[in-house]
Amino acid sequence: MSQTAPISNQTKRWQEMDAAHHLHPFTTHKDLAAKGARVITHAEGVYLYDSEGNRLIDGMAGLWCVQVGYGREELAQAGYKALKELSYYNNFFQTTNPYVAELSEKLAEVCPAGIDRFFFANSGSEGNDSAVKIIRYFWNLQGKPNKKLFIARKKAYHGVTMVAASLSGLTHMHPQADLPLPGFHHVDCPDWFAEGGDMTPEEYGLKTARSLEEKILELGAENVAAFVAEPIQGAGGLIIPPKGYWEEIQRICRKYDVLLHVDEVICGFGRTGKWFGSDTFGIEPDMINMAKGLSSGYQPIAAVGLGKRVGDAVFNSDNEWSHGFTYSGHPVAAAVALANLELMQKEKLVEKAGGATGSYFQKKLSELADHPLVGQTRGVGLLGAIELVKDKKNRTKFESDLDAGTRCRNHCFSNGLIMRAIGDTMVLSPPLTITEGEMDELFALARKCIDLTAKDLGVA
Numbered sequence: 001m002s003q004t005a006p007i008s009n010q011t012k013r014w015q016e017m018d019a020a021h022h023l024h025p026f027t028t029h030k031d032l033a034a035k036g037a038r039v040i041t042h043a044e045g046v047y048l049y050d051s052e053g054n055r056l057i058d059g060m061a062g063l064w065c066v067q068v069g070y071g072r073e074e075l076a077q078a079g080y081k082a083l084k085e086l087s088y089y090n091n092f093f094q095t096t097n098p099y100v101a102e103l104s105e106k107l108a109e110v111c112p113a114g115i116d117r118f119f120f121a122n123s124g125s126e127g128n129d130s131a132v133k134i135i136r137y138f139w140n141l142q143g144k145p146n147k148k149l150f151i152a153r154k155k156a157y158h159g160v161t162m163v164a165a166s167l168s169g170l171t172h173m174h175p176q177a178d179l180p181l182p183g184f185h186h187v188d189c190p191d192w193f194a195e196g197g198d199m200t201p202e203e204y205g206l207k208t209a210r211s212l213e214e215k216i217l218e219l220g221a222e223n224v225a226a227f228v229a230e231p232i233q234g235a236g237g238l239i240i241p242p243k244g245y246w247e248e249i250q251r252i253c254r255k256y257d258v259l260l261h262v263d264e265v266i267c268g269f270g271r272t273g274k275w276f277g278s279d280t281f282g283i284e285p286d287m288i289n290m291a292k293g294l295s296s297g298y299q300p301i302a303a304v305g306l307g308k309r310v311g312d313a314v315f316n317s318d319n320e321w322s323h324g325f326t327y328s329g330h331p332v333a334a335a336v337a338l339a340n341l342e343l344m345q346k347e348k349l350v351e352k353a354g355g356a357t358g359s360y361f362q363k364k365l366s367e368l369a370d371h372p373l374v375g376q377t378r379g380v381g382l383l384g385a386i387e388l389v390k391d392k393k394n395r396t397k398f399e400s401d402l403d404a405g406t407r408c409r410n411h412c413f414s415n416g417l418i419m420r421a422i423g424d425t426m427v428l429s430p431p432l433t434i435t436e437g438e439m440d441e442l443f444a445l446a447r448k449c450i451d452l453t454a455k456d457l458g459v460a
């Protein structure tokens with residue numbers, strides 16, 4: 001949307017209502033009210049449309065979630081059918097519904113080996129919150145009630161509830177609510193581009209993996225319940241661990257009997273070219289958390305998947321599992337998630353993300369590396385990052401008050417592309433259905449907007 005074009009009265013009305021009454025996620029409301037929110041009214045395929053008739057190619061699949069693209073008839077029909085047949089019933093009191101039973105079986109088929117029992121929540125944050133309760137319960141059942149400390153990583157994003165935000169290592173999230181809660185610790189992450197200095201990525205990966213071992217020894221292995229991590233850190237800046245990192249992490253977790261809870265909320269459902277990030281990196285998790293791509297974002301639904309060790313302990317216990325949401329395994333959300341997974345299988349979207357679509361995406365991404373403003377491009381499957389830098393050779397960043405990333409993101413918005421800025425790291429995560437022609441359009445726009453940013457910053 002051109003910032004100077006006059007805005008329709010209808011859009012203005014929506015912006016006024018919104019500014020007066022809507023508290024948005026992660027937003028400075030004074031700034032938003034002064035500008036007016038962009039009103040997205042509909043979407044189709046990889047394109048979003050706003051109330052002013054502008055079309056944007058969505059390089060972020062919503063918030064890393066719309067795997068099958070927008071407006072798919074199969075998902076709409078599945079939701080409609082479930083709404084008519086069983087608009088709601090709960091899964092408490094020894095009841096279930098056909099949709100959640102079938103979804104559970106389908107998840108057992110596609111999840112990493114051994115993950116075959118599922119607890120359903122409504123968001124990734126609730127999933128992680130529930131996972132922490134399951135892990136605490138597990139160690140109580142094992143007769144090891146001291147094992148209650150959690151270790152996650154700096155720059156991790158695990159959500160926003162009190163517990164999920166405590167797991168998160170994005171420190172700006174903490175002070176407003178006096179977090180993290182006691183018992184949540186953070187170790188270094190393998191962000192080689194920003195922090196690896198003169199080491200090779202592999203050396204830096206090993207060094208940061210060993211910071212987990214140091215932390216376990218400092219806290220006492222007998223007190224540590226679990227290590228929680230994303231296969232690739234998403235909201236922290238698309239941090240892709242080098243070879244050797246995950247092997248070392250797993251060695252450490254096994255040595256000290258620390259559970260490995262893998263947060264697959266972004267990496268799950270084909271994003272990295274296999275069904276799960278755990279498959280891509282050879283991780284054998286004790287538990288996983290999933291949301292987003294589970295329903296392609298068409299319905300709010302998340303799941304915690306349990307491997308054999310934790311699953312057996314919970315399922316074979318004589319105790320009641322005292323946890324569950326009104327909407328755990330909601331029939332409509334489960335029906336849509338099931339239809340989503342069936343569509344992904346029918347269209348071989350995971351195979352394509354790991355094959356032709358992913359290769360073409362990575363080829364187009366790497367072509368941006370020749371740009372004077374681009375210090376590095378990196379990616380896996382249909383994830384990509386572009387580092388904007390002042391000095392390519394030394395990986396020197398721009399002064400933060402120059403807002404290079406925000407400038408670039410704003411140029412993208414104005415030119416019909418959604419590309420996310422995490423600091424000065426530009427991130428892409430498009431629908432898995434994106435075609436080569438659409439990728440050509442996306443990357444041409446990305447280059448144009450990086451050019452415009454370079455111009456703003458006085459770089460040739």
Ligand code: PXG
Nearest residue numbers: 123124125157158159230235263265266291
């Ligand atoms: N874990 C991971 C790895 C995530 O990426 C969550 C948990 C929380 O999920 P819910 O459904 O509670 O939001 C997430 C969410 C961003 C961005 O700007 C990323 C997320 C959410 C909102 C914004 O990159 N990831």
